[in-house]
Amino acid sequence: MSNINFLKPDRTNLNTFLYLGSFLFFISILDVFLNSFFRLNLTGFLPNFLSFLLPLILGFVGLYFIRIEYSGIKNLDLLNKHINTNNFNAVLSLLIIFIIIKSLPPILSWFVIDASFAGDTKDVCTGSGACWTYIKVWMRRFMYGMYPNAEQWRINLSFVALVLLGSVGYFATDKFKKYLTLYYVVIYPLIAFLFIFFFISGGPVFFDFSYGIIAAILSIIIGFFIPSKFKFYYFLIVPLALYVILKYFLFFEEYIELGKLDGLNWVETGAWGGLSLTFIISFFCLIFCFPIGMAFALGRRSEFPLIRYISVGFIEFWRGVPLITVLFMSAVMFPMFLPEDFFIDKLVRAIIAISLFEAAYVAEVIRGGLQALPRGQYEAAKSLGMGYWKMHIFVILPQALKLVIPGIANTFLALVKDTPLIFVVGLLEIVGMLNLAKTNPKWLGFAMEGYVFAAIIFWIICYAMSKYSYNLEQKYKTDR
């Protein structure tokens, strides 16, 4: 047995160092563990300052001893490689282990052990832990807002139906795959729109905007069958004409009344709220901001200077102002800009404001994708005799959109995270409902539980979305 130099651990005395180091390391962890879980202080006999630092010193010395390169023991090498590369890293690793051990007991006791789950009054919440009873009692309000309890099946049914209709793409056979884009861009949003305006609100189907929407959709569908020679003039004239015909000749006021379904009660949008409102707003803004953003992205790269300047102005304006001022604008300034008898629901106003705001961000993301495409793609498409629209629809956009999937997903994530801001216009989604519930005199003092609950829900939604977008990105990755 050779001399042991404690300042230089080496392979010759491997076992000595290994046992000594592991022992010290183990002691330091045990000390912190007992301290935090059982409130035992092993080193209480030492002066305060030393007793506080002792685990760190012991652990550090222990890790120093077992830091032996190429020891030949697999686990030890892995440990050294991952958490014990040098002194600095060893200290940081120890600190992180200590923090985790220290913070586990209070978190566990607050969340589970001391928390109260049973009952449905405030009286059961006497422990020092969380009061999940509060969440349980207020669950319906957090999910549906002020929507009447008896009518909530309408929201559930609509969401289930929309999810089912949305998943059609997975089951479509190859024969129908080519119509999927049309389905998702035109038909699905329309169905969703009708569901929400017809079923959830129980109101009239035909309101002033729907003429324009119907006219636009009809003309786009017919437009597919128009020879490309006349397409330009067709889109110049037909949508407007269709709108005028629909509004002034076909649908009279009686039809508006007919659109109401007798069995359903009208629930005004002011009563909507909770998590379902978060979904409704995110869904609509997502649908609307994508085409608007795409149009402005194309406009920004247009050859026509006037269109380009207008697009740049639009994009830079919305990107330069905070969403909260945009919502302020939609709440107090927008009504001034409309005719006196013309009333737009505040939910619709909020959706328009958020859509325009997010459209500017989507436009920038898509522009990035358009710019990233090599010039050859444009030139190849043009040399095949494709016009502007054909080139973009069949060659450019499919490739550019693939490139920007992560960017778009980030924008949509930002959109979902921005929805709580609608408290500015007086709509209460889940965070707003929490703030309302917090001030209820019967349930004072449970702010923490509410916010933690909402944070968990949002975290799950956002994390799932970001992981899904990552998968999409991997799936559509094409090597060039």
Next chain:
Amino acid sequence: MNFKLKDIVPQLITVLAVVLVFGFFTYNAQINMENRGIDFGYGFLSQESSFDVQFSLIEYDGSHSYFRAYLVGLLNTILVSVIGIIIATILGVIVGIARLSPNYLINKFAAFYVEFFRNIPLLLQIFFWYFAALRALPLPQDAEAMFGVFFLTIKGLYVPAFIWQNFNIFFYSIIAAVIAIIVIRAHAKKVQENQGKQIPVFLISIGLIFILPLLSFLIGGVRLSFEVPVLKQLATTSFIYEGGVSLPPELIALTLSLSLYTATFIAECVRAGIQGVGKGQKEAAASIGLTPNQVLKLVIMPQALRIIIPPTTNQYLNLTKNSSLAAAIAYPDLVLVFAGTALMQTGKAIEIVSITMFTYLTLSISISILMNWYNKKIAIQEK
């Protein structure tokens, strides 16, 4: 002819549509304002505001004008943004580097931090800190002092105030130190290029920035004393700290949540930037005999910064815009003071909202111009 028409018609239609929409809005606005008896104009800015603001950096009370109230709000917004940007940058750079650490625990800890804070809406975080976390702090009379001088209570953070004598001399000494450092750096660079000698610029700089201000204390007659906050009883159960500087809980909650949230994005930018520098660069630099510090300073950082700066600028802009969420917890920023209270009092919706939006636009555009200039300066000069 047909070809030219196709060029002009789309532009004309777009312009016509924009003009029509704007015209429609202005027309309606005029009619609406006439009906409600509101006149358009910015004259109200000089009127007496007659409302009070809790926290302001400049002297302000109800007798000042609306314009002064606007300034108060603007300064508060800038204060929160600047503090937030500084903390977020420091935190973001640390976390971003930690994400690249070979140490498994540090790496995962940083990843956990990033995934946790960026997937929760900012507004929720602000509410959490303000209504849940900071409300759990002790009352002023029960607060324990941190390091003997800081008091963290439910009514805010109390820190000692600096009381300077001859502050301007101290300030000039710092400026002199900065100028001297710049001159020495330029000289050192010249010496190195001409003679190949290296002057320890870093040590000299550190020495200068400490010694010159110290001299100003010894010779220039600068005096610094601290005013420590003292507990004072207002009524039997009501206590308050007097003296020192008090930071309201709104400001703390807002800066905390803004910087924690934005730091996650900055961390990702930093990580992407450092990863974006090819491994070969590092190896090449090491193989010509540069020390690890030099490799980082001369080879990795200049290239990584080029990738890091544009997205980080965007994050700074986002932070500035997100600071408007202050209105939700009643921190008197621009939106709350001006677009909230002032708008309620005057009813001048169009003027006030447009001023607010214009201010934010100016802030964003000026930051982006500054950063574009910097970006251009450090861009690769291709020959």
